[in-house]
Amino acid sequence: MAQQESARRGTRREIGAGLSDSLGVGIGIAPLGVALGVLVVQSGLPWWLAPALSVGIFAGSVELLLVSMLAAATPLLTIAVTVFAVNFRHVFYAFSFPISRVRPGLPRAYSVYAMIDEAYATYVLLPESRLSSARMVTGQLAMQAYWVGGGLVGVLIARALPHPIRGFEFALVALFVVMTLDAVRGKREVPSALLALLSVGVAFLAAPDQALLAALIVFTALLAGRYALTRSRAAAVSPDEAASPSVVEEDRDA
Structure with a gap:
């Protein structure tokens, strides 16, 4: 019993560490999620597309790009190739991401799926001795929750506004301009x-x-x-x- 209680306390501690890891990321992810939700509604697309993209794809810049491409009725082949080209960098993330610290099975499959830029930057810099399956999966789940929640908030904001926000479709361009200037x-x-x-x-x-x-x-x-x-x-x-x-x-x- 003592060992089981100690194991439970250790798991709770690791879950808390994962939530703590996600806080700094969430500050940046949530506003972008709001922008995604507003953009979906203002582009004339169904509101449920925001959470669907956030759950099915979970790649911020690609999701914002997809909204613009879907609204413009871009051919499917062009969308597929563009998404592949933009997200191809994730192939190289796997070479150094500490995926071996995640328990095999569903947790590891989810960790691979949720290997976004922010998760990679968070966990590749930490010593592997401090990483655990519970910590990494919790952190990645929380990061996705910030993104999905932000998108739903954006949908509610856009549907509550009496008129569309002019120029809001420039959000994706502005994002990449800021990233370029920073680089x-x-x-x-x-x-x-x-x-x-x-x-x-x-x-x-x-x-x-x-x-x-x-x-x-x-x-x-x-x-x-x-x-x-x-x-x-x-x-x-x-x-x-x-x-x-x-x-x-x-x-x-x-």
Whole structure:
């Protein structure tokens, strides 16, 4: 009995830690969920699409993008390829995410499904010795609850407003503008921003009707080329030069 009580106390402690992990994330997730709910209603889509997207997809930027694409009757193939391209980064998250700390079965399957950017940033930085299945799954469940709850609040707000909020569809654009500005504060990301700008220009010239999809493809190709060029330059550096701090700094800024 004493062991069982100790185990229950340990589980409750881990659940509390998971809820604590999610608080800082929830401050940022909930307002975006509200924006999703408002955008769904103002786009003329059924209100239940907000919680359906939040439960079925659970990827903030993609959900906001999907609302705009669904409202514009975008072809299904374009939607599928765009979602794949935007969320492809999650494939690489699995290489370093401490998924082994989550109990196999349904908990681990959910943890993989809910491996959003915020969950990855939260748990990949913590020592694995401090992680448990209960803590990680609780934290991820709470993060999704913030998102779903925010979306429902946004739906209620939008349906209570006498008139639509003009320009609210710009919310997704504003989100990515802020993310871009935050990324280019360091010189290291300036080349990526320039490549993105070049990709958009090429896309509008080559495929104006499918500019978003074309820009994603061009940008991916340019990033792959940049990576190959950087690796080839690093391989051409001699071992003595590679040890030089100036050379290391130059490669880092590349």
